[in-house]
Amino acid sequence: MEALGALSLAGNILQFAGFAKKIVSSSRQLRDLGSTEEHAELEVISGEIRGYLARIQLPEDLLAGLQPSKEIESIRALSVQCDSVARALLDKLDGLKPKYKDGRLGRTETIYKALLSVWSKEEIERLHNRLETIAASVERNLAAYDRQRLFNRLNILALENRRLEVHRADEIRQLRAVFNDLFEDMGHRLRDDKSRSQTIVALLEATSQGSRLSTEQIILEQLRFDTINDRYELIRPAHKDTFQWLFDTTERDSPVTFNEWLTSQDSVYWISGKPGSGKSTLMKFLSSHPSTSEALQVWAGESKLVKAEFFFWNSGKNELQKSQGGLIRSLLYQILRHCPDLIPVAYPHIRGLQNLEDTAGAESLLSLAKQNILVPLSDTGLRDTLRRISLRARESQTKFCFFIDGMDEYHGKPNSAIQLMEDLRHLFNAKMCLSSRSWNEFEERFGKMNTRKLYMQDFNAVDITAYINDKFEEDENFQELEGKDTYGVILTKEIADASNGVFLWVFLVVRSFQEGLTNGDLISDLQRRLKELPTDLNEYFKKILVSDVDEFYHSHSAQMFFVTLEAAEELPLMAYWFMGDEDPDYAIKLEKQQLSMQKVNKRMKQMNKRLNACCKGLLEVQEQSLKDGEDALPSSIYFSRRVNFLHRTVRDYLNLESTKQMLHQWCSPSFDADESICKALVAQINYARVYSAFTVPQNVMPPRWG
Template identity: 35%
Template sequence: MQKARVFILNSLSYESMAVRESRIVKAHHETFRWIFQPQGLPPSDLRSRIRYTDWLEFRSGVYWISGKAGSGKSTLMKFLCKHPETMRILQRWAGDARLVTLNFFFWSAGTKMQRSLQGLLQSLLYELLGEFPSLIPTICPQRWSKEDVFPSRCGPWDIEELSQAIRRVVNHTHATTKFCLFIDGLDEYDGDLSEFITFLNDLKALPTLKLCLSSRPLNIFEDSFGSASVTKLYLQDLTREDISSYTRDILQGRLELVSSAGCSTNIDKIVEEITKKAQGVFLWVFLVVRSLSSGLSNGDTDATLYRRLRSFPSDLEIFFEHMFQAVDPMYRQQSSCLFQVALKSSKPRSLMVYSFLMEDDPDFAINLMAGSYRAEEAFRIASRAQRQLNARTQGLLEPQHPVPRFMHRTVRDFLLLKNMQEMLANYASPGFNTNATLCRALLAEFKT
């Protein structure tokens, strides 16, 4: 019987299930604290009107976190779904019942499972059955009977079966358990949004379950979840103090490291200008602060730091174009290849694949002998590829090991703009074919 339970749980699991959450940056220690203590803020502060904790303790249905691109929605969702205060307040809502919290982070640049309803449902059901393993025979009776005797006879899960199983778990435990689901990035869902919202509303109707959702402010989400001010927030309107605290902390820390070199920059005015220009976009702040930190390390004077700051456009798309244009002209052909493969590949590819994309010989993969690279040689190639990616993508494609990824979803959106697609095509080598180029790199990876 235990073996059958393991088979059923394993049939729900997939490789990239927890990857997205693990890649979301952890909230800076000075940020988002206000969401748990809005009553301590003056009435003139917009944050004082946030009623997230009231929703946690007293309300059902949906709490919607809306924010424009790069405003920090995913970071906030990760902060909330793991925070002890969230659990403490939710337990008051649950009373004597058992509290179960689940989360899922959609990711448009990830695998199909990371951006689909199938992936969401399998992840949720996997977590639910992990919480209630004794219910598996009741929740999945047909699979249980087959898995118990013929484990190979069960086919893949379909949407209807997954949906029904989730509802059965919630209904079967309604007298003893309450559920709170945190689902991030609804706008990154790759499917029919109207049907998806119908599914979410069906979940919302379950009396012992509620949902904390986040997305960009698309009309369809505003219409569905934005009617009540007490159960929503617009993140970019609330993070001015967070941005100021983060900027001051990072730059002050860098300043202290370089103070022995005679740097005496007064960062107050820099912090004020960054906070004003940011317009609630934390991603923009991160990029600017990273550049200014580099400037401090280089011994930039105050005047140089201000020139550096004022050279950055406040619009993210223009900022990305600024970074893209900073690629050395010598590398632009390879840059085009790297970006086009990253955009069109069905899933994120390894650092080794990217290293092979930069090989000049088109017959390299065919001529490569199987098993050509020892472990230390493969490590050396991957390390070199990290440096090459940095130079050829200016950080828009982060050269992380083992799998490089776009710095942010907004980078992918930017590169898919018509003018950027035309620019990438113009920079590409004559006769460039994305699929053929990727196939050669995958063949080389296979041979290693």
């Protein structure tokens, strides 16, 4: 049982003890119990006691696996005593009801007098004294309570708030201040008759608030999935000073600028373009740029503005990165962390569970969360949740803008993706900035919006030129070339013209030029290089594989491409190290040993070089964030650096049948990608598991208030 649960239980015991003492006191009339009638029904009193009974019971499962402090054990024992008292009172009250018409007492009769008919005066007095003893014991426990335990829980709540990016930092700070104030001279507050009741009420309100905040975090944790931000984080940021033209107020080729759309009442803007033209980079730039938020706020006016984004990723190994379920979960997560007050609206069934004054409710909440019942994650359940939020959002005039990238990467038919976007737009009455390739279905739906669309290749020329100039200015070898000030300008224009607006092609060309400059190429050599480079991306990729990769590495190259295509998730860089072992039984024979950090880093560096030699940048090493707690493990170095495709177009090219046939010719006939993956991972685990803290226990939820 945790800190806030103990405090909540203690407060409930005190409230019950006070209520019960009034019942068995000969000096109290029935109306003193809070009744507004001259007489009250026994059923009402029984109902009050049953309510307290629910709040003072403590499920055994709540303490499973924990080591409660002495004070918590003491409070727990007192709750058992209260449970006994409450049941005894209920038993006697139920026995009284048949003696009174409709269960009502007379106008002048007290509860005490009624109880005397079924209890002796001595028994009532003993019960009264027992309640006094229980209350005094609870008060002593609260006065001596280890507040550090409480504030440790508040620290955890604050850390979770930052990790989940929930807008509750101010509430947590205020909660800390309330508890700090409550525990100042707690003993005196509870001994003083005037302040006791106020202190108990304030304590219960504070623990209830802590419960609500903790419940919000549990809900958000259920919606969040491990790879929710992977695609966004892997997209290269826009090159400096590019894309600024989108916020120009002057007209360009399009009669209406993107900036004007942001402030208008029009609901959809479509960004399209050739593969590799920079659509995802642009969408990342737009979704996070301050000018976007400023312009959208003009559209929203006085209403609250909520922005959310999702980047479909066909190359992602997690189905949620390319499905309807993943999109809706991501949008719900972002909406609810920005507007946590909407969580009870999204999940109305938690209202009866989230109040930790009811410890049984707290246990039910955690149990449902562990069983994935608390938050329905089916497509139907997710859509129902969206509908509930949208209804409340319309009432509160909240405005939404969604940035959804890569509709062509949606795992389903293009028309299904279009319908999904339409449903979201109508559901929230939202603005939506969408991007996709120029497939027929998308052209048919969005291509007719002449003033509300943008083709990347038609606007990339200025940005491409700026990118080339910056790269050449940063390259010392280029700066030393004779004729750079004249022929270099011409070369830059030739590259930009040949690119046809495809940024990825420019990236590959500039990289090829930099390699040539390292070897002492002259301007004339660079011009010849440009003429020999294919302008079609697939042809360029083929040239890289056939011409740029040394024939000596073809076998290794093919193996690396195949395992990257077939792997269920992005493989760690270290796994590729083991794939080079020529002994087919190396994974079984490998001895478990702990490598020094220096040796691990040395192997990583060497494997990075080998990957570049065999794949020439078509596969690249990417730093990926690990799950919470895993980044602190000694073995994390084995898993944080993972191998992925340079771009989706590379994966598409490698999946072509003609490309696969060529790669198969380079491989040994006995090569099996799945077998190679399994052996490499077994070998890697044999090394990594030597560390005592290799893994994080599974199915263990972070510490919560309970």
